Amino acid sequence: MTEPSADRTDARALAIEQALARLGEPVSEAQARALAAQEDCDCKEGMFALAPSRRQLFGRGLVAAVGMTALLPRSGEAKAPPGAVEYPVPADPTKEPGRVMGIDGGYGTRSQFETEVRWASPTRTASFTPMQEGYGIITPSGLHYERHHGGIPTIDPSHHRLIIHGMVERPMKYSLADLKRFPTVSRTYFLECSGTTGSEIMKAREPTVQRTHGLVSTSEWTGVPLSTLLKQAGLKPGAAWVLAEGADAAVMTRSVPIDKCLSDALIVFAQNGEAIRPEQGYPMRLFLPGWEGNISIKWLRRLEVSDQPFYTREETSKYTDLITTTGKARIFTFSMEAKSVITFPSGEMKLPGAGFYEITGLAWSGRGKIARVEISTDGGKTFNLASLQDPVLPICQTRFRFPWVWNGAPAVIQSRATDETGYAQPTHAQLIAERGPLESGPLFYHMNAIQSWAIAADGSVKNVHPPG
Amino acid sequence: MCIRPADWLVLAVAVVTFAAGGPASAQNYPATYDFGAPAPAADIAAVDIAIPSDGAGLPPGRGDAAAGARVYASACAACHGDKLQGVAGLPDMPSGPALRLIGGRGTLASPNPVLTVESYWPYATTLFDYVRRAMPFTAPGSLSNDEVYAVTAYILAEAKIITPATVLDAQTLPKVQMPNRDGFIPDPRPEHFK
Numbered sequence: 001m002t003e004p005s006a007d008r009t010d011a012r013a014l015a016i017e018q019a020l021a022r023l024g025e026p027v028s029e030a031q032a033r034a035l036a037a038q039e040d041c042d043c044k045e046g047m048f049a050l051a052p053s054r055r056q057l058f059g060r061g062l063v064a065a066v067g068m069t070a071l072l073p074r075s076g077e078a079k080a081p082p083g084a085v086e087y088p089v090p091a092d093p094t095k096e097p098g099r100v101m102g103i104d105g106g107y108g109t110r111s112q113f114e115t116e117v118r119w120a121s122p123t124r125t126a127s128f129t130p131m132q133e134g135y136g137i138i139t140p141s142g143l144h145y146e147r148h149h150g151g152i153p154t155i156d157p158s159h160h161r162l163i164i165h166g167m168v169e170r171p172m173k174y175s176l177a178d179l180k181r182f183p184t185v186s187r188t189y190f191l192e193c194s195g196t197t198g199s200e201i202m203k204a205r206e207p208t209v210q211r212t213h214g215l216v217s218t219s220e221w222t223g224v225p226l227s228t229l230l231k232q233a234g235l236k237p238g239a240a241w242v243l244a245e246g247a248d249a250a251v252m253t254r255s256v257p258i259d260k261c262l263s264d265a266l267i268v269f270a271q272n273g274e275a276i277r278p279e280q281g282y283p284m285r286l287f288l289p290g291w292e293g294n295i296s297i298k299w300l301r302r303l304e305v306s307d308q309p310f311y312t313r314e315e316t317s318k319y320t321d322l323i324t325t326t327g328k329a330r331i332f333t334f335s336m337e338a339k340s341v342i343t344f345p346s347g348e349m350k351l352p353g354a355g356f357y358e359i360t361g362l363a364w365s366g367r368g369k370i371a372r373v374e375i376s377t378d379g380g381k382t383f384n385l386a387s388l389q390d391p392v393l394p395i396c397q398t399r400f401r402f403p404w405v406w407n408g409a410p411a412v413i414q415s416r417a418t419d420e421t422g423y424a425q426p427t428h429a430q431l432i433a434e435r436g437p438l439e440s441g442p443l444f445y446h447m448n449a450i451q452s453w454a455i456a457a458d459g460s461v462k463n464v465h466p467p468g
Numbered sequence: 469m470c471i472r473p474a475d476w477l478v479l480a481v482a483v484v485t486f487a488a489g490g491p492a493s494a495q496n497y498p499a500t501y502d503f504g505a506p507a508p509a510a511d512i513a514a515v516d517i518a519i520p521s522d523g524a525g526l527p528p529g530r531g532d533a534a535a536g537a538r539v540y541a542s543a544c545a546a547c548h549g550d551k552l553q554g555v556a557g558l559p560d561m562p563s564g565p566a567l568r569l570i571g572g573r574g575t576l577a578s579p580n581p582v583l584t585v586e587s588y589w590p591y592a593t594t595l596f597d598y599v600r601r602a603m604p605f606t607a608p609g610s611l612s613n614d615e616v617y618a619v620t621a622y623i624l625a626e627a628k629i630i631t632p633a634t635v636l637d638a639q640t641l642p643k644v645q646m647p648n649r650d651g652f653i654p655d656p657r658p659e660h661f662k
Contacts, residue, residue: 124560150602163507163515171507178504183497232501243518249608251601253518302515310520311591313598317583320652327577331652423658430661439579
């Protein structure tokens with residue numbers, strides 16, 4: 001047995017300590033500034049605060065610059081929010097020519113007055129989509145939620161290869177260019193982390209819909225059906241599972257049943273009409289429609305066909321659902337089931353007074369189309385149908401709308417989705433009855449309970465658990 | 469059944485249309501494609517690192533808890549702690565309890581379960597696989613196979629799953645019986661709520 005030498009282990013310990021110290025310094029400073037910015041959050045002023053101050057713009061910019069404070073924009077651009085460029089604002093835009101085309105270098109930016117950003121968790125392992133400020137059903141690529149297990153790798157596509165091997169007749173290797181030559185399909189699908197909303201199971205904890213539900217997003221994804229590639233390689237008899245592996249620092253792995261690989265699984269290289277973003281797996285990722293996000297392995301480098309699952313760390317120690325009444329854990333819990341949430345009005349908003357409001361939000365199901373969404377404005381005692389905005393697509397977020405006249409009295413509003421299989425979104429109590437209570441420890445995965453927002457007499461909106 | 473001439477005409481047109489194919493009909497696509505290249509054995513070997521529960525593919529090498537203690541002190545303790553209980557308050561890292569490696573037996577059937585390698589992980593092969601591919605967090609993939617066997621032995625010995633004298637290698641590692649080996653059940657969803 002070769003034992004590590006003292007020199008080598010000391011050097012490694014030092015290197016690790018130094019790396020941890022490097023992680024710590026900018027983040028703690030940035031976290032403090034981000035927290036300061038959050039205390040001034042304009043969302044408390046409600047959706048009608050449409051003219052954020054310069055101070056707020058600057059604060060929001062810092063939130064997104066967390067972890068890269070050394071790379072803050074130059075002073076001339078410091079006022080612009082992330083994804084925007086600061087330009088002088090003329091007193092009257094009709095009295096002087098606007099900017100000429102091309103000074104953006106050929107790739108546009110959003111308005112310097114738009115400030116919504118992803119919110120990163122304190123552990124910096126996930127960031128949440130600002131659902132309260134979204135419209136329609138498509139999530140802008142730059143606001144798509146993130147969950148990484150070893151950071152975001154920078155991958156030069158000219159060096160990246162996808163290898164397919166194991167129980168196949170012809171082990172194959174594909175470049176991005178190879179992949180793009182195959183017939184492709186484009187599909188609009190939601191993607192959701194199985195941990196979304198999990199911390200809310202026992203009590204209402206997070207203040208906003210971004211933080212309770214923001215680990216779900218929708219994009220148009222373009223890629224090659226995995227079945228096409230497996231047909232090229234030729235499956236051997238007995239092929240039952242496919243290990244998918246990423247080229248990130250976690251070398252993230254999950255085992256996928258062969259049936260899913262041969263049905264709607266895609267190898268995706270484009271998102272919303274352009275190359276997928278680095279944080280979404282550039283240059284290529286697996287996409288398994290309707291299944292928990294982590295199994296759609298990003299930065300995909302390898303597919304190994306096998307007769308058995310591999311019981312990887314991410315499908316045993318994590319992403320398994322412990323039933324706390326029995327001590328047994330559900331394993332290979334893939335589907336994301338029907339879920340919905342009201343995004344307006346939602347947590348930390350403030351309605352300016354009694355009167356008409358259009359309640360709106362999103363509903364989705366990993367098992368097909370949304371069949372209906374019902375709204376309650378009396379804490380779940382009665383429900384009425386919301387209208388569903390076309391298109392209503394399978395395994396895709398669906399926008400719902402509901403006209404409501406608020407009488408100014410305290411109210412609790414809820415949405416309840418039912419999908420085309422007839423499955424209806426449960427209550428917290430129903431989920432706890434099925435899986436047991438969970439006060440601490442792992443996340444309560446696949447938490448799709450009906451969300452309640454309480455509106456106080458002063459119009460302020462708060463995350464609550466259902467009354468009664 | 470009588471088929472009139474007009475019906476024959478419709479049928480014939482339909483057959484011709486089907487045979488010729490529309491602009492996007494399936495028969496215009498080939499059954500196979502010559503894109504990509506055969507994957508050379510060396511390319512596969514460079515990335516073929518996943519270890520299933522039967523231990524297939526485990527590399528040569530070996531290690532015991534004594535050697536593993538030294539690896540652990542230099543490569544693991546900064547985050548997982550001297551006593552394998554996890555370190556709290558690290559920036560950009562999960563909270564302390566999530567970094568805990570041992571303890572927690574008997575807590576799974578409770579509202580406050582403690583999930584660790586010792587209490588929860590069903591296979592020792594997973595520990596080897598994960599340490600080799602993803603640990604230590606700041607220098608993944610930097611441990612030798614001997615070091616991975618050794619630190620796996622150290623964690624399992626501290627968890628009292630193997631004896632301190634046990635030497636782990638490709639033969640012995642898959643035989644380790646984890647306490648929660650039978651703790652997993654298939655997904656029964658969709659649930660039928662009452």
